[in-house]
Amino acid sequence: MEKQESVKVNDNIVPFKSLNTKLLDIQSKLKGEKDSTNNYGKYKYRNVEGILSELKPLLVAEKLTMTISDSIKEANGEVYIEARVVLECAENRDVNSYDGYPNNIVATAFAREPKSQAGMSASQMTGTASSYARKYALGALFLLSGEACPDYASDLDQKNKELEDSLKTIQGKDKDKDKDKDIKTIIIPKLGKVVKDVKKNDGENTIVPVEGKVLILKDLDDVKINYLHLRQKKFFPNHPIFLKALEEVKDARELAEEVPM
Numbered sequence: 001m002e003k004q005e006s007v008k009v010n011d012n013i014v015p016f017k018s019l020n021t022k023l024l025d026i027q028s029k030l031k032g033e034k035d036s037t038n039n040y041g042k043y044k045y046r047n048v049e050g051i052l053s054e055l056k057p058l059l060v061a062e063k064l065t066m067t068i069s070d071s072i073k074e075a076n077g078e079v080y081i082e083a084r085v086v087l088e089c090a091e092n093r094d095v096n097s098y099d100g101y102p103n104n105i106v107a108t109a110f111a112r113e114p115k116s117q118a119g120m121s122a123s124q125m126t127g128t129a130s131s132y133a134r135k136y137a138l139g140a141l142f143l144l145s146g147e148a149c150p151d152y153a154s155d156l157d158q159k160n161k162e163l164e165d166s167l168k169t170i171q172g173k174d175k176d177k178d179k180d181k182d183i184k185t186i187i188i189p190k191l192g193k194v195v196k197d198v199k200k201n202d203g204e205n206t207i208v209p210v211e212g213k214v215l216i217l218k219d220l221d222d223v224k225i226n227y228l229h230l231r232q233k234k235f236f237p238n239h240p241i242f243l244k245a246l247e248e249v250k251d252a253r254e255l256a257e258e259v260p261m
Contacts, residue, residue: 019089019102022062023141029058032144046144048134055142063090068137070130079113081126083133085141107141109133114252115203128255197239204252206245209236217249225250 017025032051034044059066065088073080088104111133114125138144195211204218208228217225228235229250232243 017062019064019087019105022064022089023087023105026055026058026062026064027143030055030142030144032139032142046135048131048138051135051138051142051144055138064088065090068134070133073110080110081113081129081133082108082110083130083137084108085134085137087141105141107137109135109137109140111136114248120256124256128252132255194235194239197241198245199241201241201245201248203245204249206242206249209239209242217245222253225253 030051031054032046033054034046035050036045036047037043055066067086067088069084069086071082071084073082085107086104087106111129113129120128193211195209198207198209204216206217208215208217208220220228225246229246232246236242236246
């Protein structure tokens with residue numbers, strides 16, 4: 001229960017609002033619209049710039065300051081970017097924990113920095129991980145919904161049909177020949193029989209576990225990566241190492257497009 005009902009400001013008595021109450025007001029007003037489009041996955045998403053643009057006037061109205069910082073963490077040989085968002089009272093009001101009000105409110109989130117990504121420099125990979133972590137730290141603090149499920153999931157069958165039609169058109173002379181073949185032979189010609197799982201995860205250099213042809217993830221275009229990901233349970237149900245590499249490559253490509261450098 002709040003012990004302090006009001007506070008004196010410039011000889012006027014005004015209702016007192018704790019930091020928690022101000023955060024609650026912002027959480028109820030911040031919409032976090034998904035105003036950007038990912039051309040790879042064909043779905044809407046929100047980015048840090050959009051969240052901050054909508055958030056700034058709300059912070060001003062509540063007389064709050066917010067800072068965002070990054071730090072490097074290492075776990076199990078992997079490098080992570082930790083984003084830290086701190087919300088504080090802009091008036092520097094002396095509030096101690098024993099009064100029942102927090103001095104600040106903090107939210108953190110982590111994003112793993114990829115070991116390598118075709119077409120991206122080391123600084124770009126770090127910047128991408130930073131943007132990703134910051135977005136989810138802001139989402140945790142202001143109760144923005146997650147984006148784990150792509151908006152195009154409900155329209156999956158139509159998307160797969162469009163992929164099949166477009167790839168058949170590209171094949172030209174082989175169009176009629178491949179008409180009755182399984183869709184996987186259209187996505188990756190002569191995919192072959194699925195064999196045992198790969199021995200280790202080499203990121204984008206991981207080999208697709210099929211016989212008769214050496215296929216490396218980094219050599220597959222976005223359409224093929226996306227299709228394999230959508231059909232992973234059908235093609236590779238017992239291949240955890242390969243599926244982890246496939247997930248990493250897909251996420252890295254989406255992040256590279258989502259966060260322009």
